Amino acid sequence: MSDKLIVMERRVYIKTFGCQMNEHDSERMLALLEECGYHETVKWEEADLILVNTCTVREKPEQKAYSIVGRFQQIKKNNPDAIIGIAGCVAQQRGEELLARIPALDFVLGPGKIYKLPEILHEMHKGMRGVCTVGFENGCPTNLPIPHTQQLRAYVTIMQGCDNFCSYCIVPSVRGRERSRPSGEILAEIHALVQRGTKEVTLLGQNVNSYANNTPRELTFPQLLAKIDEIPGLERIRFTTSHPKDLTEEIIEAFGQLKHLCEHFHLPFQAGSNAVLERMNRGHTREEYLAKTKKLREAAPQISITADVMVGFPGEGEEDFLQTLKLMRQVEFDGLFSFKYSPRKGTRAAQWRDDCTSEVKQRRLEILQELQRGITLKKNKELEGTAKEVLVEGRSRNSPHTMKGRTRCNRIVNFPGGSELVGELVTVKITEGLQNSLRGGRCG
Numbered sequence: 261m262s263d264k265l266i267v268m269e270r271r272v273y274i275k276t277f278g279c280q281m282n283e284h285d286s287e288r289m290l291a292l293l294e295e296c297g298y299h300e301t302v303k304w305e306e307a308d309l310i311l312v313n314t315c316t317v318r319e320k321p322e323q324k325a326y327s328i329v330g331r332f333q334q335i336k337k338n339n340p341d342a343i344i345g346i347a348g349c350v351a352q353q354r355g356e357e358l359l360a361r362i363p364a365l366d367f368v369l370g371p372g373k374i375y376k377l378p379e380i381l382h383e384m385h386k387g388m389r390g391v392c393t394v395g396f397e398n399g400c401p402t403n404l405p406i407p408h409t410q411q412l413r414a415y416v417t418i419m420q421g422c423d424n425f426c427s428y429c430i431v432p433s434v435r436g437r438e439r440s441r442p443s444g445e446i447l448a449e450i451h452a453l454v455q456r457g458t459k460e461v462t463l464l465g466q467n468v469n470s471y472a473n474n475t476p477r478e479l480t481f482p483q484l485l486a487k488i489d490e491i492p493g494l495e496r497i498r499f500t501t502s503h504p505k506d507l508t509e510e511i512i513e514a515f516g517q518l519k520h521l522c523e524h525f526h527l528p529f530q531a532g533s534n535a536v537l538e539r540m541n542r543g544h545t546r547e548e549y550l551a552k553t554k555k556l557r558e559a560a561p562q563i564s565i566t567a568d569v570m571v572g573f574p575g576e577g578e579e580d581f582l583q584t585l586k587l588m589r590q591v592e593f594d595g596l597f598s599f600k601y602s603p604r605k606g607t608r609a610a611q612w613r614d615d616c617t618s619e620v621k622q623r624r625l626e627i628l629q630e631l632q633r634g635i636t637l638k639k640n641k642e643l644e645g646t647a648k649e650v651l652v653e654g655r656s657r658n659s660p661h662t663m664k665g666r667t668r669c670n671r672i673v674n675f676p677g678g679s680e681l682v683g684e685l686v687t688v689k690i691t692e693g694l695q696n697s698l699r700g701g702r703c704g
């Protein structure tokens with residue numbers, strides 16, 4: 261008999277905070293729950309199970325997760341059998357502490373134990389409460405069902421965890437050390453996705469370009485990319501996130517060689533000052549970062565480069581901040597995710613004095629974002645008059661006669677068209693570069 265619990269007509273509401281890894285984990289949990297007979301609802305008030313998938317990389321999402329669980333617990337007034345669970349990085353970090361802190365909470369599930377969800381619910385339906393399942397296996401969890409949400413564009417986890425221990429980052433504690441999935445399994449999953457109509461895959465991991473670095477007999481990351489590039493029917497390959505120190509010549513060369521590898525590289529730099537980078541334990545200098553991004557643009561002149569950066573790290577002075585602005589002008593990022601530093605308990609940097617005031621952090625963030633807005637708009641305007649391959653995703657939210665798609669460089673393009681184009685690769689001539697998107701018309 262199957263050890264999976266089949267229940268009828270139960271509804272699950274999932275709230276997700278954080279990065280694409282978390283989004284993907286939520287999709288995988290939903291796929292597991294669907295196998296157990298659950299259906300997703302968008303109304304938490306009518307759910308039988310509420311799952312909050314948390315993020316602890318920054319303070320804000322963690323606090324939001326606590327307050328939202330506080331709101332959701334009202335559900336037990338009308339439905340005392342409703343189950344509330346916390347998953348994700350806060351679950352891994354706080355574990356049992358959460359059960360003590362939030363009396364209405366029924367279970368805690370770490371990101372390395374997602375596959376245990378059906379078992380946990382089996383116990384919950386027998387009346388058990390207060391279950392905490394956290395920790396990591398030696399390898400990436402395997403044989404999880406492919407979420408039905410993975411359609412035209414799909415995510416595929418290729419590795420989990422991180423060995424880098426940047427001094428501000430909690431990820432190695434909450435996601436564990438690096439574990440790479442076997443390449444055979446990754447390729448089989450992508451083949452299956454393509455059979456179901458997927459045209460674009462994004463390979464996911466905390467540090468994808470160190471894929472299999474600690475698994476000598478496995479394919480290297482560029483070799484894996486080359487194998488994926490050969491899969492018939494797959495049109496586009498992307499990956500995120502990468503670390504500058506693990507960006508090798510072979511990976512850079514792949515951009516000039518692999519037909520389906522999209523010209524977009526997300527390469528966090530975090531700070532432009534070598535002194536700050538050293539305190540961050542980033543393992544790269546500004547000069548190395550500049551040299552690698554230059555080589556990327558030589559290998560693929562159209563490549564779009566995006567990054568993460570933070571302001572107000574302990575000890576960041578005005579001169580350090582100016583170095584960050586200078587690096588931004590030198591690289592001319594196509595887009596940038598920028599944040600104010602906030603100490604995360606359990607990291608090395610949290611032991612240091614958070615010596616930039618919130619006013620200073622705010623001012624620096626505003627200056628940096630203003631600079632980036634100007635660069636992004638300039639780069640989008642430079643695309644006016646060019647023809648771009650666009651993978652059509654669906655209708656634009658603003659007009660029923662406008663379709664929305666993405667260029668290989670990951671820019672959103674809106675253009676007149678009908679829904680018969682969804683899933684097609686079309687060529688669009690760009691007529692207007694805007695702050696956050698492009699406008700155009702179909703060629704031919």
Ligand code: SF4
Binds near residue numbers: 430431
């Ligand atoms: S590379 Fe650094 S910032 Fe990225 S996940 Fe690892 S420790 Fe965190």
